[in-house]
Amino acid sequence: MEKYKLKNLSCATCAAKVEDGLSKLEGVKFVSVNFATASMSIEADDFEKVKQKIREVEPGVEVEMAGKETTEAPLSIFAENKWTIIKVLTGLVLLLAGIIFEDELHNTTNHIAEYLVFVTAYLVSGWGVIRMAIKNIIRGQVFNEHFLMTIATLGAFAIHQMPEAVAVMLFYIVGELFQDVAVNRSRRSIKSLLEIKPDYANLKVGGALKKVSPEEVKIGDIIVVKAGEKIPLDGILTEGSSFVDTSALTGESVPRKVGADDEVLAGMINQSGLITLRVSKPFGESSISKILEMVENATAKKAETEKFITTFAKYYTPFVVFGSLLIAVLPPLFIEGATFSDWIYRALVVLVISCPCALVISIPLGYFGGIGGASRKGILVKGSNFLDALTQVKTVVFDKTGTLTKGEFKVTEIVTVNGFGEKTILEYAAYAEYNSNHPIAKSILESHQPEIDPERIGEVGEISGHGVRAIVDGKEIFAGNDKLLHKENIAHEKCDVDGTVVHLVVDRKYAGYVVIADSLKIDAIDAVDQLHKKGIHTVMLTGDNEFAAAAIAKKLEIESFYAGLLPENKVEHIERLLNKNGKVAFVGDGINDAPVLARADVGIAMGALGSDAAIETADVVLMTDSPSKVVEAIDVSKWTRKIVWQNIIFALVVKALFIILGIFGIATMWEAVFGDMGVALIAILNATRVLNAK
Secondary structure: OEEEEEEOOOOHHHHHHHHHHHHOOOOEEEEEEEOOOOEEEEEEOOHHHHHHHHHHHOOOOEEEEOOOOOOOOOOOHHHHOHHHHHHHHHHHHHHHHHHHOHHHHHOOHHHHHHHHHHHHHHHHHHHHHHHHHHHHHHOOOOOOHHHHHHHHHHHHHHOOOHHHHHHHHHHHHHHHHHHHHHHHHHHHHHHHHHOOOOOOEEEEEOOEEEEEOHHHOOOOOEEEEOOOOEOOOOEEEEEOOEEEEOHHHHOOOOOEEEOOOOEEOOOOEEOOOOEEEEEOOOHHHOHHHHHHHHHHHHHHOOOHHHHHHHHHHHHHHHHHHHHHHHHHHHHHHHOOOOOHHHHHHHHHHHHHHOOOHHHHHHHHHHHHHHHHHHHHOOEEEOOHHHHHHHOOEEEEEEEOOOOOEEEEEEEEEEEEOOOOOHHHHHHHHHHHOOOOOOHHHHHHHHHOOOOOOHHHEEEEEEEOOOEEEEEEOOEEEEEEOHHHHHHOOOOOOOOOOOOEEEEEEEOOEEEEEEEEEEEEOOOHHHHHHHHHHOOOEEEEEOOOOHHHHHHHHHHHOOOEEEOOOOHHHHHHHHHHHHOOOOEEEEEEOOHHHHHHHHHOOEEEEEOOOOOHHHHHHOOEEEOOOOOHHHHHHHHHHHHHHHHHHHHHHHHHHHHHHHHHHHHOOOOOHHHHHHHHHHHHHHHHHHHHHHHHOO
């Protein structure tokens, strides 16, 4: 799939037309046009046909390869819109001259001077609109805003309302100018989110440093990051220590201290000392690369509201045109004293006010702003459809280890029986678990201080789902769960122990058990409490034992939990919850959570420590691994939806009011154009507020 920039893509309707036209083109397997970033992702057999189709659908739009954008300083508002401003000023001067000297111009032979001034002003300000209307009609695309403006203004000329015809076009392009400024401002805000991409890496080659593109660096290479530079790739610190600014990735403003063997991620900024790191991932798989890809591609998955507005505009415009025609024709035929000139004028007012620009521009910008605002907080939403889905979540299901807890197991208690000592039990447990990579095994090895002597270990075998059997110093050692004791018929008094437990058996004699605890994340209690305050139900699913799960659920006050689950069991529980009211979100981090993340209405992955499989499968990625980010994600989604619906209701109410005023002859065409462009501008500015969601 290739990505391209689309120059001169001026409106969301244009983007929708390009996407619709290309999707029907033979040889196009996938296409997504993103108005907010003026870009297109496409997979096609013949790109020349694609460019030809774009020229047919939107003649002014030019296609460029993505990545060709320059890094020059942004132009001023005047420089960006120079010709539009010149047209506005020229049209305004001619219009004012025509109004001021209207009587003198009107008295000339056949009103030649009057027509000359107003027609010139009309063509200066409105030729671009007329030309686009004609081109669209030739291509069979009749009903759009250019057609509405052209019909309304030509109709005004026909009934000798020339100043108002010029004013319609003038106000229209002034409104377009303000729209362009607002849209470009939003695009620059969005682009600034994407400029966290590192420009270079200091690659260590021999004893020297070579400045190279991050894409050229390979896994295992050594790079140096100086104070003030962006970390270009994910890696492990080998030398030095520093404070790093993680705000671009996580939204957290407090710098984090890092030292030897700590992991750092691409996009973080080294604030103090010189650090050296070994690259652990190529740039294409780095954290920053994933963020850029997710944010840029997010609008490909559109919310139902966006789809509705696009469809609404498609049918709304012809409805308005035919409705205006009826307003112009029927009253003079059936109402005594009604004149065609009066009702044609009223119909033209209705045409002008009915332009759907405010909706088709502001709604996609609102959703993209929500996605951009969320990414600033370290919450990556993969599409506006998921942003919408978050507003409807009624149940949040959590995995336990690594999601609500830190996943850092520590030995908290050793209980001995039958004359065995604590040191002996811990030693045998450490030797039995020596070859295991399980977090519980690692915690036991960390608690056992002396070095392990592998020579003392004989035969080792895993007993699936139960534990391990090992020969240590010639003795038979069993280390595992309560099921292992029953399987081997080992006599013991206590089966149910709170927490994660490893039971020890030495030469078929029960020696005691080691309790391993995993601590809660700092914000876990607050996150669950905030969800409950929002009326959202909480559930915990875990593969851990019943007693360890119960202890965590009690501390967090989670409403219900299910323990001892395999991945397929978690999917079964999620499917049962899906049948209830509202949408279900699942929050997880491990590779075993991928099936559940895919099955839930909204899959939320812990991104910083989560597995690649979980991140790829999820719909939302939390870059800080903080449960409280789930609450933030829901808040941002509701804020976005609130602003989107504010725009929809505001635009429709104001337009309906002006249509009624226009039908009764109260609103003039001047007011109609001002109202239409004013509504569009207010809606766009309101949509940009989403980027700054608190």
